[in-house]
Amino acid sequence: MKSAQNSKITLEHVAEMARVSRATASRVLTANPRVSPESRRAVERAARKLGYIPNHAARALATGHSDAVALVISEPTSLIFGDPFFPRLIRGIGEVLAARDKQLILLAPQSGTDMDRLERFVAAGHSDGVLLVSLHGVHPLPGRLAARGIPVVVGGRPAEADLFTYVDIDNVGGAFAAVTHLAARGRRSITTISGPQDMPPGRDRLLGYRSALEAEGLPLDEGAEESADFTQEGGERAMRRLLERRPSLDAVFAASDLMAAGALRTLAESGRRVPDDVAVVGYDDDPVAASSSPPLTSVRQPIEEMGREMARLLLDAMHAPRRVILTTELQVRLSSGRATEAM
Amino acid sequence: MKSAQNSKITLEHVAEMARVSRATASRVLTANPRVSPESRRAVERAARKLGYIPNHAARALATGHSDAVALVISEPTSLIFGDPFFPRLIRGIGEVLAARDKQLILLAPQSGTDMDRLERFVAAGHSDGVLLVSLHGVHPLPGRLAARGIPVVVGGRPAEADLFTYVDIDNVGGAFAAVTHLAARGRRSITTISGPQDMPPGRDRLLGYRSALEAEGLPLDEGAEESADFTQEGGERAMRRLLERRPSLDAVFAASDLMAAGALRTLAESGRRVPDDVAVVGYDDDPVAASSSPPLTSVRQPIEEMGREMARLLLDAMHAPRRVILTTELQVRLSSGRATEAM
DNA sequence: ATAAAGTGTGGAACCGCTCCCATGAAATCC
DNA sequence: GGATTTCATGGGAGCGGTTCCACACTTTAT
Numbered sequence: 075m076k077s078a079q080n081s082k083i084t085l086e087h088v089a090e091m092a093r094v095s096r097a098t099a100s101r102v103l104t105a106n107p108r109v110s111p112e113s114r115r116a117v118e119r120a121a122r123k124l125g126y127i128p129n130h131a132a133r134a135l136a137t138g139h140s141d142a143v144a145l146v147i148s149e150p151t152s153l154i155f156g157d158p159f160f161p162r163l164i165r166g167i168g169e170v171l172a173a174r175d176k177q178l179i180l181l182a183p184q185s186g187t188d189m190d191r192l193e194r195f196v197a198a199g200h201s202d203g204v205l206l207v208s209l210h211g212v213h214p215l216p217g218r219l220a221a222r223g224i225p226v227v228v229g230g231r232p233a234e235a236d237l238f239t240y241v242d243i244d245n246v247g248g249a250f251a252a253v254t255h256l257a258a259r260g261r262r263s264i265t266t267i268s269g270p271q272d273m274p275p276g277r278d279r280l281l282g283y284r285s286a287l288e289a290e291g292l293p294l295d296e297g298a299e300e301s302a303d304f305t306q307e308g309g310e311r312a313m314r315r316l317l318e319r320r321p322s323l324d325a326v327f328a329a330s331d332l333m334a335a336g337a338l339r340t341l342a343e344s345g346r347r348v349p350d351d352v353a354v355v356g357y358d359d360d361p362v363a364a365s366s367s368p369p370l371t372s373v374r375q376p377i378e379e380m381g382r383e384m385a386r387l388l389l390d391a392m393h394a395p396r397r398v399i400l401t402t403e404l405q406v407r408l409s410s411g412r413a414t415e416a417m
Numbered sequence: 418m419k420s421a422q423n424s425k426i427t428l429e430h431v432a433e434m435a436r437v438s439r440a441t442a443s444r445v446l447t448a449n450p451r452v453s454p455e456s457r458r459a460v461e462r463a464a465r466k467l468g469y470i471p472n473h474a475a476r477a478l479a480t481g482h483s484d485a486v487a488l489v490i491s492e493p494t495s496l497i498f499g500d501p502f503f504p505r506l507i508r509g510i511g512e513v514l515a516a517r518d519k520q521l522i523l524l525a526p527q528s529g530t531d532m533d534r535l536e537r538f539v540a541a542g543h544s545d546g547v548l549l550v551s552l553h554g555v556h557p558l559p560g561r562l563a564a565r566g567i568p569v570v571v572g573g574r575p576a577e578a579d580l581f582t583y584v585d586i587d588n589v590g591g592a593f594a595a596v597t598h599l600a601a602r603g604r605r606s607i608t609t610i611s612g613p614q615d616m617p618p619g620r621d622r623l624l625g626y627r628s629a630l631e632a633e634g635l636p637l638d639e640g641a642e643e644s645a646d647f648t649q650e651g652g653e654r655a656m657r658r659l660l661e662r663r664p665s666l667d668a669v670f671a672a673s674d675l676m677a678a679g680a681l682r683t684l685a686e687s688g689r690r691v692p693d694d695v696a697v698v699g700y701d702d703d704p705v706a707a708s709s710s711p712p713l714t715s716v717r718q719p720i721e722e723m724g725r726e727m728a729r730l731l732l733d734a735m736h737a738p739r740r741v742i743l744t745t746e747l748q749v750r751l752s753s754g755r756a757t758e759a760m
Numbered sequence: 761a762t763a764a765a766g767t768g769t770g771g772a773a774c775c776g777c778t779c780c781c782a783t784g785a786a787a788t789c790c
Numbered sequence: 791g792g793a794t795t796t797c798a799t800g801g802g803a804g805c806g807g808t809t810c811c812a813c814a815c816t817t818t819a820t
Contacts, residue, residue: 084776095800100778110798130541131483132776134474135805155504161494177538180523195520198473427806438770443808453768475806478775 166381225391248402249282261325309336331360371410434463509724568734591745592625604668652679712750
């Protein structure tokens with residue numbers, strides 16, 4: 075019944091056509107140097123002519139590896155597809171992997187069942203290594219994979235940092251730069267809308283805020299700190315509370331652009347002008363940052379680079395746990411002050 | 418050097434522990450009925466005890482199939498991750514596939530090179546079938562895959578419709594319902610912002626608009642039609658042109674919510690009240706629809722169901738080309754008229 | 761009772777590839 | 791010039807499953 079169309083061209087056929095043994099043909103296709111130029115050419119011609127494509131399963135079985143890498147995003151699909159973080163990350167990872175001829179497999183476990191399925195998937199040999207992002211809290215997965223001897227690289231500092239190889243972006247430094255920028259523009263009452271304090275990025279950005287104030291000789295003030303959940307609504311509410319407590323504030327550093335956007339709304343409602351009365355700096359350099367009004371000064375994270383670095387790390391995953399910390403870049407726009415203002 | 422950790426547990430080990438042959442052990446694990454209850458239990462126990470996980474490559478090599486299905490989205494990653502269409506589609510596909518224990522592999526070819534890579538990937542046996550969405554124009558891929566004997570199901574009617582198995586959503590019907598709804602609310606000068614006319618959905622929604630007018634006995638009027646590119650800005654401009662040509666219009670049907678949102682902006686600028694002066698209906702039931710002001714009446718597409726149907730179709734892909742057309746549903750909100758108005 | 765059909769099982773071939781090892785020819789050495 | 795090394799090559803043994811086939815043993819029909 076089945077269309078015997080181009081019924082499977084195997085290495086055997088190629089070898090036959092090239093008048094060499096299967097072993098020699100295999101050497102040519104695996105770039106083994108011990109082949110005479112004639113044989114090489116003959117095999118290459120035959121392979122091209124027949125449209126030969128090596129059978130993945132057979133190769134994987136013989137070599138013991140699949141030449142594929144899994145990217146595991148443990149986040150609800152709806153979130154994955156809303157956040158510009160992931161396309162950037164994937165682009166970075168994809169670049170490096172493509173150059174090394176590895177296949178990227180995207181996995182988004184949604185449930186505990188999916189997690190188990192995932193472990194079997196990897197253990198069954200589908201992928202040679204795993205890239206893990208947006209882990210929440212202490213997660214069993216990286217440990218279990220590691221126990222099976224499967225290389226894992228985590229994106230973003232995990233809770234048990236010293237156990238795993240990971241790549242992180244310098245959240246403290248990013249926040250520090252943002253707040254220093256505000257201080258340099260002459261702001262003296264700099265408040266912050268921090269992220270959730272049970273997430274490393276949330277904590278680190280608050281730390282960066284504080285140490286920048288200290289470095290600038292500005293007083294630390296608990297009343298100038300308000301935390302929210304990275305959403306716009308959360309930002310609006312937090313800004314309202316800050317205005318109540320510190321009506322004379324002249325700057326806000328928000329730990330995400332969404333929260334910054336919320337802050338902008340609240341500020342507008344309360345009649346404050348941005349940046350004349352209050353300067354605002356966000357975080358992430360989300361597309362919303364450039365299109366908000368006024369355009370938002372923001373901390374840009376090297377997410378593509380993080381992807382690249384994760385992929386690189388995984389590829390030479392035989393090494394002992396390593397870590398890489400990347401630095402951010404401040405995107406200055408109108409929201410933090412007039413362009414003519416002194417730097 | 419390599420950690421010989423739990424050095425690969427094979428079927429051989431399981432068989433040994435269960436005191437049966439490898440053949441019998443295999444029968445148990447492939448749900449072959451010709452096994453005695455005792456053997457079955459013994460094998461199951463041994464497998465569990467050893468934490469046995471079948472090697473994928475070996476199984477694929479022996480059976481000739483991989484139990485995986487590729488979803489190919491030929492769209493820039495940035496677009497994929499912006500559009501709520503894809504998570505919904507993936508959810509639908511995932512449901513059906515998970516129930517049948519198939520693995521979903523996401524592929525997003527970005528270039529011609531990627532396309533070639535993709536073909537090799539599938540031909541190499543990584544996946545048993547391909548789901549294809551957002552094809553633009555006449556695309557060589559489905560044909561080439563089909564020529565290799567690989568089952569393909571296309572999402573959205575392809576240009577060469579009768580060659581492939583596909584699932585589509587009834588764009589004509591959706592537009593028809595939207596326009597009928599407007600007419601039922603007493604609107605008489607119903608204009609439309611149509612999508613690009615080189616895309617089937619763009620064309621079909623315009624057709625639906627026209628046939629609804631006809632059905633309602635309203636005159637067709639070329640001046641009441643303006644096409645745009647599915648974006649908000651395009652919608653704004655198109656609305657402006659419509660207002661110039663037909664200042665007395667009392668309704669607009671936009672072929673996407675983004676364009677409808679643009680139309681709302683232009684209408685507000687021109688001082689028209691929605692829905693009192695002009696009723697508006699969009700398409701897609703995008704999240705922006707519910708949060709725009711006023712909330713947008715829109716055509717909701719059964720995207721999850723489309724995913725499910727695509728997966729089902731692929732799974733029994735031995736059949737002759739088939740097609741399935743799904744119907745839409747009108748989401749009535751404020752933009753198309755007061756709730757108290759007569760239906 | 762004897763033949764026929766049905767059951768559970770193990771041996772072994774096979775899927776398509778890689779790679780170790782033995783072999784013979786050519787190149788290098790003393 | 792003979793011994794040794796180098797090199798390309800083919801044979802063949804796996805990799806870890808599935809499945810055909812033959813076999814011994816029951817069960818059922820005649």
